[in-house]
Every structure is written in C-alpha cells, then in structure tokens.
Amino acid sequence: MPSLVEPKLISGNANKSLATAIARRISMHRGMNINLINTRVERFNDAEIFVEVYENVRGEDMFIIQPTSNPANDNLMELMIMADALKRSSAGRITAVIPYFGYARQDRRTKARTPISAKLVANLLEEAGIERVLTMDLHAAQIQGFFDVPVDNLYASPVFALDIKHQFEGGLDDVMIVSPDVGGVARARELAQRIGCPLSIVDKRREKPGEVAEMTVIGDVSGKKCIIVDDLCDTAGTLCKAAGVLMDAGATEVHSYITHGVLSGPAVERITKSVMKSLVITDTIEPTAEVKAAPNIRIVPTAPIFAQAILNIWSGTSVSSLFETGTLGPIYEGLYPQD
Incomplete structure (x- = not known):
C-alpha cells in the first residue's frame, strides 16, 4: 500500500x-x-x-x-x-x-x-x-x-504588492494604482490598499468586442508613476492605449501588473513599442521565447x-x-x- x-x-x-x-x-x-x-x-x-x-x-x-x-x-x-x-x-x-x-x-x-x-x-x-x-x-x-x-x-495581488514595494522602494508616495476599467476596480483597490497608494480608473467605451472607442481617466494622475492592474492581457490593444491615455494625462511613467499573460497575436510587438516602461506578468501561462526576449516584460514566479x-x-x-x-x-x- x-x-x-x-x-x-x-x-x-x-x-x-x-x-x-x-x-x-x-x-x-x-x-x-x-x-x-x-x-x-x-x-x-x-x-x-x-x-x-x-x-x-x-x-x-x-x-x-x-x-x-x-x-x-x-x-x-x-x-x-x-x-x-x-x-x-x-x-x-x-x-x-x-x-x-x-x-x-x-x-x-x-x-x-x-x-x-x-x-x-x-x-x-x-x-x-x-x-x-x-x-x-x-x-x-x-x-x-x-x-x-x-x-x-x-x-496575485499579495505577490504583486511584494514586487511593487521592492521595485519602487523609497518612491511609493509617487505611485498611483490604476484600474483599466470599472469592472476591475475591486481588484485594483485591494492592491492599492496593500501598498498604501491612491487609486485611479480608466473608463473605456467599446463600439464592439476587442475595439475601444474612447477612454477617460478618472482621477488626477499628473506627476504620478501609474501602475495598471488587471487579471489578464490578451492582444494588449486596450492596455497599450490606456498607457498612452495616462501619459497624455500627465503621468511620468506607466507600468502594468497583469496576472495572466495570454499575449496572443500582436501583443508582444505592441507592448515593446508602447509607452509602457514595464509589463510584469506571472508564469501561470508558460511564456513564449518572444515574451522572454521582450525588453520591457518581466515575469514573476508563482x-x-x-x-x-x-x-x-x-x-x-x-x-x-x-x-x-x-x-x-x-x-x-x-x-x-x-x-
């Protein structure tokens, strides 16, 4: 036995x-x-x-x-x-x-x-x-x-909180957590509370699935290092557009913390060319060689x-x-x- x-x-x-x-x-x-x-x-x-x-x-x-x-x-x-x-x-x-x-x-x-x-x-x-x-x-x-x-x-938020505190050590006063849509506010708020940072929201309106027509920033992000938080990133179109909108609203830097890096189609190319300083994902999905080679994508172990x-x-x-x-x-x- x-x-x-x-x-x-x-x-x-x-x-x-x-x-x-x-x-x-x-x-x-x-x-x-x-x-x-x-x-x-x-x-x-x-x-x-x-x-x-x-x-x-x-x-x-x-x-x-x-x-x-x-x-x-x-x-x-x-x-x-x-x-x-x-x-x-x-x-x-x-x-x-x-x-x-x-x-x-x-x-x-x-x-x-x-x-x-x-x-x-x-x-x-x-x-x-x-x-x-x-x-x-x-x-x-x-x-x-x-x-x-x-x-x-x-x-993933407790792991992300550890990583953010380590990466932004001494500069958390300038950090702003951002939810990329209204539906993700609870997730973003939970992380913001863990690290003691304010919260902002990017409100988006879709004309059809996968295509964002308009984005509006709710909250003052000027002079802030913005961290977008979400559970998954697929083609990265919305994520990259949100990063651009935040920079236009006065953010000094934009980073993203995404649990599941689906990253299909043109995602990696979009992220590499975007204004995002870094995208942090976990290894819940096995990263491809292209993802590992991307200069502004970092993988946190689960x-x-x-x-x-x-x-x-x-x-x-x-x-x-x-x-x-x-x-x-x-x-x-x-x-x-x-x-």
Whole structure:
C-alpha cells in the first residue's frame, strides 16, 4: 500500500516548467526529493490524446498541474483525460491545479443564444473525477459557484504588492494604482490598499468586442508613476492605449501588473513599442521565447505560492492564510528580502 506521506504531483504539457518549479519548492519545504509522477502524455497521429501513468497512485492525494491556456481545448482535454486515468487507477483524491482557468471570460450570457462556457467546463471537470480545484485570479469570482466541489482561488495581488514595494522602494508616495476599467476596480483597490497608494480608473467605451472607442481617466494622475492592474492581457490593444491615455494625462511613467499573460497575436510587438516602461506578468501561462526576449516584460514566479497552497490543501490547513503579506513574505524571501 502507498505510504500516503507526501502529495503526488502530475503534469500535462501546458506548463511543464511551472510544474517542475512547484515540485522543486515542495521538495525544499518537505526536505526530501519530490518529483513529478512519471507519466506519458502524447498525441496519436489524428491528434487524440493518450495518457499513461507509470507509477502506483492507489489511495494517493493527487495534484494535476495544468493551466488551460492556448491551445485551450487541447490542454483542457489533457487535464480531463489525466483525471480519468487517475480515477480509474484508484487515486484517493484528485485536485486540479489550474493556474490559468481558460474559458473564464465566458462566465455569463451577454446576448441571446450564447453559452456559459465556464459552467460547461466546470461540469466536465467534475465529471472527469476532479474533486477540488486550485486556481489563481479567476476572471470572474462567481465561477467558484459553478463547481459543486471546493475551489481555492489564489490572488496575485499579495505577490504583486511584494514586487511593487521592492521595485519602487523609497518612491511609493509617487505611485498611483490604476484600474483599466470599472469592472476591475475591486481588484485594483485591494492592491492599492496593500501598498498604501491612491487609486485611479480608466473608463473605456467599446463600439464592439476587442475595439475601444474612447477612454477617460478618472482621477488626477499628473506627476504620478501609474501602475495598471488587471487579471489578464490578451492582444494588449486596450492596455497599450490606456498607457498612452495616462501619459497624455500627465503621468511620468506607466507600468502594468497583469496576472495572466495570454499575449496572443500582436501583443508582444505592441507592448515593446508602447509607452509602457514595464509589463510584469506571472508564469501561470508558460511564456513564449518572444515574451522572454521582450525588453520591457518581466515575469514573476508563482511556484512559491502554488507549492505552499498544495501543501496546505494536502495537510488540511488554511489556504486563505496565503492572502496575507505576512504569511506570503517568507515564502518569497529569496526574491524579496524582508526587513
């Protein structure tokens, strides 16, 4: 019988480097070598996905690390097939660690005869055998209610707060947190409160999806170093336009902190050519070579917070404790030394 003394990690192909980094962090915490379960995840010639687990997982507490980022459908199918393989191998509990939850933008019906795809994905994951979900910065918090199993939604803002305090040390009086739209005010306000900075809003009006017609800055940003905060950046058109509007309104610098760097299509080129001094993203989505090479894009690791969250779930302790800077600070001690 398995010893059941350690969490067991398994990864698909969506973000192997993050999964490996999480395993490394857990190994450091536990004082022993914890590797990803030896698994084969491959595609047949007709693109069907096949999974084979080479180790005994009977009765084990399993954590599948797999963001459902581009290609979203392939990565989602990998996740579900891995869950099915583990369920049929008598795993004790299956937790899906989904750093970036794809389809989260389809969380409600915006028009007649349209789907609520996020709810459909929740149903599929549960049917595949997933008994718990761990994710980060869901696009819409109500998606947690789409599941009938526990959902732990981590927040990037405590990590961003540590990074901002480190990067703008001694100059926080000049920093202004900016929400790129009215819908993101709660997220931006929460970060502003953490670092003790004022809040401004860029109000945008869309003519059609993906195209912004007009932007207005609400608040005085003149002479301020503006930090735009959002949960995801796709083609970066809105983000770059907002940065330009803030500079026109008198900002001295514009930086952006975005949790999920989707960065599709012309995004990287737009960001490189924009007035933004820096864009900070996390590694919830595996960055491409183009993203890594961009001079004004910086990547903050999420492995420390995900590793600790996995250990807390495995040991039955609080995950919400990771929302506090006092708890999170020591986890990121190597990156951001504490006073």
